[in-house]
Amino acid sequence: MDLFSPAFWGALGSIVLANILLSGDNAIVIALAARSLPPQQQRKAVFWGSAAAIVMRVVLTLIAVEILKWPYLKIVGGVLLVYIGVTLLVPEHDDGSDDDKPAQGGMAAAIRTILVADLVMSLDNVLAVAAAAKGNTPLLIIGLALSIPLIVFGSTLLLKVMDRFPIIITAGAALLGFLAGEMLVSDPAVGRWFGELPHSAENIAGAIGAALVVVIGMALQRRHQARMSEVGAHHTARQ
Secondary structure (H helix, E strand, O other), X not given: OOOOOHHHHHHHHHHHHHHHHHOHHHHXXXXXXXXXXXXXHHHXXXXXXXXXXXXXXXXXXXXXXXXXXXXXXXXXXXXXXXHHHHHHHOOOOOOOOOOOOOOOOHHHHHHHHHHHHHHHHHHHHHHHHHHXXXXXXXXXXXXXXXXXXXXXXXXXXXXXXXXXXXXXXXXXXXXXXXXXXXXXXXXXXXXXXXXXXXXXXXXXXXXXXXXXXXXXXXXXXXXXXXXXXXXXXXXXXXX
């Protein structure tokens, strides 16, 4: 495909647009994973997490058609998303004695969370990007690379909004639960067990997944706060 042809630029625009439209949930995960880091580390985690996720997405896109046929893959991915959604709702610190230290695991842990979540959530998304690329690997890489600054901007903006509206954190975790539920029931193995399910089944499973993540996450939050109160009371009594 000629670099200066309308077909090339049309396909490139399609890849960038498809990746932007399908990366809203990825931007939420990146912001959630980086929110507990100091501001300077937040920027690094967002950039490197986004860049690494794009590289991984290129690889996924090249093999997506085949791996999505594997049974149980989406089931495992759905369980991972539930776990990630719950952990993102639980505070990182176990006590208040080290407020100046980065959150447990630091930037490496945040990037690891971003990569795992992006890997799971991109299984379906990459099909649309692969279709737009029409088998042209260089075009695919260029298009996804151009998407990096847009995803970084979205994640950075969400980080700022989360400080003012913490409810977004809960909503983001619920979104992961919803995606997990949809992923579970769309696995080929589930299709073999129960036959072809209606689209409404995915919505119901998504709603259950979202509720599950929020309920478990909130319960762990309350448990954490109770433990923090006990630690604070014990510390005050010793003084």
